[in-house]
Amino acid sequence: MSFYMPGEFERQQAAILIFPERPGSWGYGAVPAQRAFAQIINTVAKHETVYVIVSENSRAAAEKLLDRSENIRLLEIPTNDAWARDTAPTFVKDTVTGEVRGISWRFNAWGGDYDGLYAHWELDDALAEEFCKQTGFGCISAGDFVLEGGSIHSDGEGTLLTTESCLLSGGRNPAMSKTEIGRTLCGYLGGEKMIWLPRGIYNDETNEHVDNVCAFIRPGEVVLAWTDDTNDPQYELSAACLQTLESCTDARGRKITVHKLPIPDIPVRVTEHDLAGFIFEEGEDVREAGERLAASYVNFFFANDIVLLPQFGGENAESDKRALDIMRGLLPEREIIPIDAIEIIKGGGNIHCITQQIPL
Numbered sequence: 242m243s244f245y246m247p248g249e250f251e252r253q254q255a256a257i258l259i260f261p262e263r264p265g266s267w268g269y270g271a272v273p274a275q276r277a278f279a280q281i282i283n284t285v286a287k288h289e290t291v292y293v294i295v296s297e298n299s300r301a302a303a304e305k306l307l308d309r310s311e312n313i314r315l316l317e318i319p320t321n322d323a324w325a326r327d328t329a330p331t332f333v334k335d336t337v338t339g340e341v342r343g344i345s346w347r348f349n350a351w352g353g354d355y356d357g358l359y360a361h362w363e364l365d366d367a368l369a370e371e372f373c374k375q376t377g378f379g380c381i382s383a384g385d386f387v388l389e390g391g392s393i394h395s396d397g398e399g400t401l402l403t404t405e406s407c408l409l410s411g412g413r414n415p416a417m418s419k420t421e422i423g424r425t426l427c428g429y430l431g432g433e434k435m436i437w438l439p440r441g442i443y444n445d446e447t448n449e450h451v452d453n454v455c456a457f458i459r460p461g462e463v464v465l466a467w468t469d470d471t472n473d474p475q476y477e478l479s480a481a482c483l484q485t486l487e488s489c490t491d492a493r494g495r496k497i498t499v500h501k502l503p504i505p506d507i508p509v510r511v512t513e514h515d516l517a518g519f520i521f522e523e524g525e526d527v528r529e530a531g532e533r534l535a536a537s538y539v540n541f542f543f544a545n546d547i548v549l550l551p552q553f554g555g556e557n558a559e560s561d562k563r564a565l566d567i568m569r570g571l572l573p574e575r576e577i578i579p580i581d582a583i584e585i586i587k588g589g590g591n592i593h594c595i596t597q598q599i600p601l
Contacts, residue, residue: 243335243336243337243431244333244334244335244336244342244381244429244430244431245333245334245336245395245397245399245430245431245432246331246332246333246334246393246395246397246401246430246431246432247332247333247334247395247397247600248395248396248397248398248457248459248460249394249395249456249457249542249543249598250397250457250458250459250543251397251600251601252545252600252601253289253543253544253545253598253599253600253601254289254290254341254599254600254601255289255290255291255292255598255599256285256289256290256291256292256542256544256596256597256598256599257291257292257294257325257329257372257596257597257598257599258278258281258282258291258292258293258294258323258325258595258596258597259293259294259295259320259322259323259324259325259328259329259595260275260278260293260294260295260296260299260300260302260303260323261274261275261278261299261322261323261588261595262275262296262298262299262302262323263321263322263323264519264520264521264522265359265519265520265521265522265525265526265527266322266323266519266588266589267323267584267587267588268515268517268518268519268587269518270518271299271302272302273584274323274584274585274587274588275299275302275303275306276306276584277580277581277582277584277585278323278585278595279303279306279307280580280581281542281549281580281592281595281596282307282313283307283308283310283313284547284549284578284580285542285544285547285549285596286308286310286312286313287310287312288544288545288546288547289312289544289545290312290313290314291312291313291314292314292316292372292376293307293313293314293315293316294315294316294317294318294320294325294329294368294372295315295316295317295318296317296318296319296320297317297319300315300317303315316372316375316376318368318371318372318375319364320364320365320368321350321359321361321362321363321364321365322359322365323588323595324365324389324391324590324594324595325595325596325597326389326390326391326452326590326593326594326595326596326597327348327351327365327389327390327391327447327594328348328365328366328368328369328389328390329343329368329369329372329390329597330343330344330345330369330372330373330378330380330597331343331344331346331388331390331393331430331597332344332378332597332598332599332600333381333429333430333431334600336431340379341378341599341600342373342378342379342380342381343369343372343373343378343379343380343381344369344380344381344382344383344429344430345369345370345373345380345381345382345383346369346383346386346387346388346389346390347366347383347384347385347386347387347388348362348365348366348368348369348387348389349362349366349387349412349413350362350365351389351412351446351447351448352410352411352412352413352448353387353412354412355410355411355412355415356410356411356412356448357412358446358525358526358589359522359524359525359526360522360523360524360525361524370382378599381429383429386414386425387412387413387414388408388413388426389447389450390597391447391450391451391452391453391590391593391594392404392407392408392447392450392451392452393426393430393451394451394452394455394456394457395430395432395457396457396459396460396461396491396492397460398460398491398492398493399431399432399433399434399491399492399493400432400433400434400436400457400460400491400492400493401426401427401430401432401434401435401436402435402436402438402451402455402456402457402463403426403435403436403437403438403451404437404438404439404440404441404448404449404450404451404454405419405437405438405439405440406439406440406441406448406449407441407447407448407449407450407451408422408437409422410448412448413448419437423435423437432492433492434491434492436485436486436489436491436497437485438451438454438455438481438482438485438486439478439481439482439485440454440478440481440482441453441454441478441535442454442466442475442478442504442535442537443473443474443475443478443533443535444474444532444533444534444535445535446526446535446589447589447590449478450594452539452540452593452594453466453535453537453539453540453590453591453593453594454466454478454479454482454537454539455482455486455539456539456541456593458500458571458572460491460493460495461491461493461495461496461497461498462497462498462500463486463497463498463499463500464499464500464501464502464539464567464568464571465479465482465483465486465499465500465501465502465539466479466502466503466504466537466538466539467479467483467501467502467503467504468503468504469503475504483499486499487499500567500571502537502538502539502564502567502568503538503560503563503564504536504537504538504560505536505538505553505557505560505561506556506557506559506560507555507556507557507560508533508534508536509533509534509536509553509557509583509586510530510531510532510533510534511528511529511530511531511532511534511587512530513530515528515530515587516528516529516530534586534587534589535586535589535590536551536553536586536591537551537591538550538551538564538568539593540590540591540592540593540594541568541592541593542592542593542596542598543575543598544598546575546576547575547576547577547578548568548572548575548576548577548578549578549580549592550564550565550568550577550578550579550580550592551580551582551585551586551591551592552564552565552579552580552581552582553582553583553586554581554583555583561579565577565579580592
């Protein structure tokens with residue numbers, strides 16, 4: 242059998258989210274984050290099945306906030322945090338039979354002992370296999386190969402997109418060369434060509450996942466996080482990515498069309514109020530007041546017939562509207578739904594980071 246990773250813009254049978262509760266990621270008892278997650282789950286459930294992973298502790302809050310929909314299915318599986326993109330399986334599809342299976346990568350909290358973001362990740366590492374077991378999907382083990390789902394994108398036609406800053410970081414697979422990492426990914430994901438972007442979003446604590454800086458909206462076409470402000474530290478990172486994209490072709494030999502999707506005009510930062518709500522455990526990355534968060538509109542989520550687009554509000558109302566207008570112009574066949582994502586970005590990621598799709 243020959244498996245490949247479909248594009249995220251293709252039809253889906255379901256999405257996966259983990260209901261948030263970790264005190265060091267989600268402030269004030271995770272209540273504001275739970276409301277934000279619930280809005281996303283309830284919205285996606287109008288279009289496809291949503292598997293919501295809960296713990297014994299978070300189940301009651303989930304049941305209170307989520308719609309009574311036959312499309313919402315709660316699974317009780319313990320986790321360390323709520324980043325389903327990185328800890329749930331990455332799903333691939335057989336080219337002949339259409340069978341869908343999940344891949345279980347090794348997860349080490351974005352860097353393990355080298356530069357990981359928390360000290361204990363055993364539950365997160367076990368999630369992909371347990372999810373497949375409970376839902377009946379076949380599971381492909383990637384052994385000791387460390388990868389997070391947010392570090393890869395696929396166009397569904399043999400082209401894989403990633404960042405060097407993440408996949409070549411010392412906390413992932415340091416014994417492997419760039420060529421070996423690329424070959425391994427292509428083997429698992431049915432890729433024929435890797436496009437290695439040099440960098441991601443400034444201050445992205447995942448070592449700059451690709452899903453925050455660049456994403457396929459259809460084969461041969463991407464959106465790229467951008468700023469025209471040459472004094473912004475993001476400028477050089479995005480410019481380097483643009484240079485790479487303009488100088489390469491995809492697996493089918495096409496030149497890639499790049500659409501610039503500007504980042505928020507005003508950097509989103511951790512406030513003193515935000516900081517007061519977190520409870521950090523020993524060995525966990527600690528936030529600081531004034532810290533710039535890796536806010537990007539590229540961190541959107543495709544579901545059937547819709548796109549959930551992050552919005553940051555406040556001083557970025559104009560930036561939010563600009564991103565909404567751009568995405569509506571690029572994807573007129575879909576409803577672009579604005580989602581208040583400020584409580585999600587405080588955790589360190591965004592809508593794409595907390596979701597994982599299962600292809601049809």
